[in-house]
Amino acid sequence: AQSFDARVRKELGLSEADAPVQYVAELKFDGLAMSLRYENGVLVQAATRGDGETGEDVTQNIRTIGQIPLNIAPKGGLSALGAIAAPAVLEVRGEVYMRRDQFDALNERQRDKGEKTFVNPRNAAAGAVRQLDPAIAAQRPLSFFAYGLGEVTPPEQGGPAFDTHYDMLQTLKAWGFPVADQVQRALGAAELIAYHQRIGQLRDQLPFDIDGVVYKVDSLALQRQL
Secondary structure, three states: OHHHHHHHHHHOOOOOOOOOOEEEEEEEEOOEEEEEEEEOOEEEEEEEOOOOOOOOEOHHHHOOOOOOOOEOOOOOOOOOOOOOOOOOEEEEEEEEEOOHHHHHHHHHHHHHOOOOOOOOHHHHHHHHHHOOOHHHHHHOOOEEEEEEEEEEOOHHHOOOOOOEHHHHHHHHHHOOOOOOOOOEEEEHHHHHHHHHHHHHHHHHHOOOOEEEEEEEEOEHHHHHHO
16 A cells, blocks of 8 residues: 555655545455446446456346446435436446355255355356346346446536546445445555555455455546546
């Protein structure tokens, strides 16, 4: 965390006299990366990340995950930020995963039926997403966390204008996407280290598997500069 912060500060031309950089600290989920494409607020395609260029179209299976909105509409009673209308094109990036308790229950059902059990929650989630029968996917307990954006209608064409990554995550939450409770802002290297230590202590108590933490510069203008 210290070397990451030092590298960011160096690239931004900051001296020791300058204020700490604000980051967003997040969990690194151990699941299946997913891209959800919405057009005029309606889910039109869900695809796995694949090799980064080409993924698999898994829209029918993803439609069975209750946590993923099929239509985006701002929820009532929220701040002005939360009331942003869904843009014409919105690509939400996130992770499909299976909670540990649901994984254990799934394997118990598999054993009862005399069928093969799954090695870990990630394999079980990936298998459910990729198999060909949506009815089977619907029987597998899958969950989703949103953590980023891909293609989005630009602000000059009526799309949302976000200043920070954190504000973007709050808007995703307002649109109905699950965002992990453990996401938090962190100021400078010291708070990045404290977050890592806290998550290390919490890790075994989390209801899902992670394989680390992720740090992102909060300001999108600074991200572009970097």
